Amino acid sequence: MSTQPAIRLTGLTKSFGSVNAVSGVNLDIAPGEFFSMLGPSGSGKTTVLRMIAGFETPTSGTVELFGKDVTKDAPFDRDVNTVFQDYALFPHMSVLENVAYGLRVRGVKIDARNNAARDALALVRLEGYGDRKPTQLSGGQRQRVALARALVVEPKVLLLDEPLGALDLKLREQMQVELKEIQRRLGITFIFVTHDQEEALTLSDRIAVFNEGGIVQLGDAEDVYRRPQTPFVANFVGTSAVFTADEAKAVLGHKGACSIRPEHLEIVRGKAPAGTIGLPGTVAETIFLGASTRIIVDLDAGKRVAVLEQNDLNTTDTKLGTKVTVAVYPRFLAPLT
Amino acid sequence: MRLSMTSKIGLWVTTALTLAFIYVPILVVVLNSFSTSRTLSWPPPGFTTEWWGKALTNAGALSAISTSLIVAAASTVIALLLGTALSFALHRFSFFGKSTVNLLVVLPIALPGIVTGIALNNAFRTMLDMQLGWFTIIVAHATFCVVTVFNNVFARLRRVGTSLEEASSDLGAGIWTTFRLVTFPQIRSALFAGGLLSFALSFDEIIVTTFTAGSGVQTLPIFILDNMFRPNQAPIVAVVAVVMILIAIVPIYIAQRLTTTDNR
Ligand SMILES: Nc1ncnc2c1ncn2[C@@H]1O[C@H](COP(=O)(O)OP(=O)(O)OP(=O)(O)O)[C@@H](O)[C@H]1O
Numbered sequence: 001m002s003t004q005p006a007i008r009l010t011g012l013t014k015s016f017g018s019v020n021a022v023s024g025v026n027l028d029i030a031p032g033e034f035f036s037m038l039g040p041s042g043s044g045k046t047t048v049l050r051m052i053a054g055f056e057t058p059t060s061g062t063v064e065l066f067g068k069d070v071t072k073d074a075p076f077d078r079d080v081n082t083v084f085q086d087y088a089l090f091p092h093m094s095v096l097e098n099v100a101y102g103l104r105v106r107g108v109k110i111d112a113r114n115n116a117a118r119d120a121l122a123l124v125r126l127e128g129y130g131d132r133k134p135t136q137l138s139g140g141q142r143q144r145v146a147l148a149r150a151l152v153v154e155p156k157v158l159l160l161d162e163p164l165g166a167l168d169l170k171l172r173e174q175m176q177v178e179l180k181e182i183q184r185r186l187g188i189t190f191i192f193v194t195h196d197q198e199e200a201l202t203l204s205d206r207i208a209v210f211n212e213g214g215i216v217q218l219g220d221a222e223d224v225y226r227r228p229q230t231p232f233v234a235n236f237v238g239t240s241a242v243f244t245a246d247e248a249k250a251v252l253g254h255k256g257a258c259s260i261r262p263e264h265l266e267i268v269r270g271k272a273p274a275g276t277i278g279l280p281g282t283v284a285e286t287i288f289l290g291a292s293t294r295i296i297v298d299l300d301a302g303k304r305v306a307v308l309e310q311n312d313l314n315t316t317d318t319k320l321g322t323k324v325t326v327a328v329y330p331r332f333l334a335p336l337t
Numbered sequence: 338m339r340l341s342m343t344s345k346i347g348l349w350v351t352t353a354l355t356l357a358f359i360y361v362p363i364l365v366v367v368l369n370s371f372s373t374s375r376t377l378s379w380p381p382p383g384f385t386t387e388w389w390g391k392a393l394t395n396a397g398a399l400s401a402i403s404t405s406l407i408v409a410a411a412s413t414v415i416a417l418l419l420g421t422a423l424s425f426a427l428h429r430f431s432f433f434g435k436s437t438v439n440l441l442v443v444l445p446i447a448l449p450g451i452v453t454g455i456a457l458n459n460a461f462r463t464m465l466d467m468q469l470g471w472f473t474i475i476v477a478h479a480t481f482c483v484v485t486v487f488n489n490v491f492a493r494l495r496r497v498g499t500s501l502e503e504a505s506s507d508l509g510a511g512i513w514t515t516f517r518l519v520t521f522p523q524i525r526s527a528l529f530a531g532g533l534l535s536f537a538l539s540f541d542e543i544i545v546t547t548f549t550a551g552s553g554v555q556t557l558p559i560f561i562l563d564n565m566f567r568p569n570q571a572p573i574v575a576v577v578a579v580v581m582i583l584i585a586i587v588p589i590y591i592a593q594r595l596t597t598t599d600n601r
C-alpha cells in the first residue's frame with residue numbers, strides 16, 4: 001500500500017478553446033512528499049492543481065489519488081484540500097467558523113468541531129483569533145487561517161497555490177519555515193505551486209519545473225539547480241551562462257552544449273589555475289549585491305558571462321574595462337540535453 | 338478636496354434648493370391631508386384629522402391599498418424567483434447568444450412604460466385572448482421587477498465570484514450545502530434590496546397598470562388619479578398619498594442601508 005503514489009497524473013491535458021494550458025503531464029508524487037511546481041506565469045501550474053482538486057475537468061488524461069481514479073469525481077468527493085492563492089475565506093463567517101467549516105459539512109457536532117478548529121488555529125499559531133472576521137486579519141494571518149481550514153479535515157494531500165505570494169519578504173520566509181514544519185509534523189503530502197525558485201529550492205523534496213504547459217525537468221533541488229537539462233531551466237532556476245554545442249566547442253573546447261552558474265566561475269589575474277579553462281575578457285559591468293558582486297565579463301571569444309564573486313577578504317579589485325581572465329572549472333559544466 | 342468658502346456656500350445652496358424643490362411639494366401634500374379645505378386650496382385654512390378618519394374607512398381607498406400591496410408582493414415574488422434564476426444562468430454558464438439574452442433581460446427597464454403597456458395590452462387581449470385583471474397586472478409588473486432583482490443579484494454574483502463556492506466544495510460541501518451556507522448568505526442582501534426596490538416600483542406603477550388592469554381591479558395609484566379631481570375626494574387623496582409615501586420610503590431606506598453596509 002505504501003508504494004502506491006499519493007498522486008498519479010497520466011497524460012494530463014487541458015485546453016481552453018485553442019489555448020493548451022496543460023499538455024501531457026505524467027507525474028507520480030509519493031505520500032508525505034513536499035512537492036513543488038515551479039514555473040513562470042501562464043505555464044499551467046494552477047491548471048494542473050485545479051484538475052487535481054477537481055475544479056477543472058481534464059481534456060484528456062487521468063488523475064489518481066492513492067491508486068483510485070478520481071478524474072470524474074466532484075471536488076467534494078476527493079480527499080485533497082486546497083489553500084487558495086486569494087485564501088477564499090468566507091467573509092460572513094468568523095475565523096473559527098471558517099476553520100470549522102469542513103467538519104460542519106461533514107456533520108460533526110458543534111462542540112467537537114469548534115474544539116478541532118481551535119486546535120488547528122493553535123497549530124498555525126492563531127490562538128484567540130477565532131472570534132474575528134477575516135477582514136480583521138492581516139494578510140499573513142489570513143493565510144494561516146486558510147491553512148488551518150484546509151488542515152482541520154486531515155486531508156492526505158494538501159494543494160497550495162502560491163500561498164505566500166501576497167506576503168512581504170520577511171513574513172514569507174517565516175511562513176516557509178512554518179509550512180515546512182507543519183508538513184513534517186503531520187506527514188501530509190504537500191503540492192506547492194510557486195514561481196519563486198528560491199522558495200521551491202529551500203522547501204521541496206522534489207521540484208517539477210513547468211514551462212508552456214509541460215514539465216521540463218523533474219528532480220530534487222540539487223538536481224534542478226546543479227544539473228539543469230535545458231537552457232530554460234538553467235536560466236529560470238537561478239541564472240547560468242548557456243553555451244550551445246558550437247559555442248562550447250569554440251570558447252571552452254568542451255564537447256556538447258552546457259551551462260555554468262555564475263558562482264562557479266572565478267575572476268583571476270594572470271594565469272588561470274591548473275585544471276581550469278582560462279578565458280580572457282574585459283569587465284563590462286559590476287553590480288554590487290552586498291555579500292557578493294556580480295561581474296559581467298565580455299569574453300574575447302565573443303560571449304558575455306556573469307561571474308559571482310564573494311566580497312570576502314580576497315576580493316579582487318575589478319573596475320570597468322579591466323582585462324581579466326575568467327577561470328572555468330570543467331566539473332561544474334552542466335551538460336544540456 | 339479643499340474648497341474655497343464661496344464654492345462651499347454655493348454647494349450648500351444648490352443642495353438646499355434641490356432638496357427643497359423635491360421635498361416642499363411632498364410636504365404640501367402632507368399638510369393638505371390635515372387641511373380643512375375640500376379643494377386643496379393654499380394656504381390650508383385650518384387643521385383637521387377628519388380626512389384621515391374618512392380615508393381610513395373609505396372602502397375604495399382601502400381596497401385600492403390592499404390591491405396594490407398584493408400586486409406588489411406577487412410580482413416581487415415572481416421577480417425574485419425568475420431574476421435570481423436568470424442571474425445565475427447568465428453568470429455561471431456560457432452559451433450561444435448569452436450577451437443578447439443579457440440585453441433582452443434588462444431592456445424592459447429602458448423601454449418607455451407606455452410602450453410596455455400597449456405591447457402587453459395587445460398581447461394579453463388579442464394574442465392570448467385573456468381578461469385583463471389581477472393576473473395581467475401582476476405579470477406586467479413582474480416584467481420590470483425581474484430587471485431590478487436581476488441587476489442586483491447579477492452584480493453581486495460578479496463581485497463575489499466563484500472562488501468561495503470552490504473553497505466550500507473543496508472542503509467537502511455538496512452543491513446544496515454550498516448554496517445554503519456560502520452562496521445564499523453572499524447574495525442575501527442583494528436579494529433583499531432587489532426585492533424591496535421591485536416592491537416599491539410595482540407599488541406606485543401607473544402607466545403599465547393602466548393598460549393592463551382592465552376595469553375590475555383598481556390599484557392605489559389609479560385610485561388616486563381617478564379621485565384627484567373629484568370634489569370632496571381631494572383631501573382623501575392627500576391622505577392616501579401620504580400613506581403611499583410612508584409605504585414607499587421604508588423599503589427604499591432599508592434597501593439603501595443594506596447596500597451601503599455591504600459596500601463598506
Ligand atoms: N479559464 C480559463 N480560460 C481560458 N484560458 C485559461 C483559463 N485558465 C487558464 N487559462 C490559460 O491557461 C494557461 C495556464 O494558466 P495557469 O493559470 O495554469 O498558469 P499558472 O502557471 O498558474 O500561472 P501563474 O503563475 O500566473 O498563476 C494560461 O495561458 C492561461 O491564460
Ligand SMILES: [Mg+2]
Binds near residue numbers: 045046047
Ligand atoms: Mg497560477
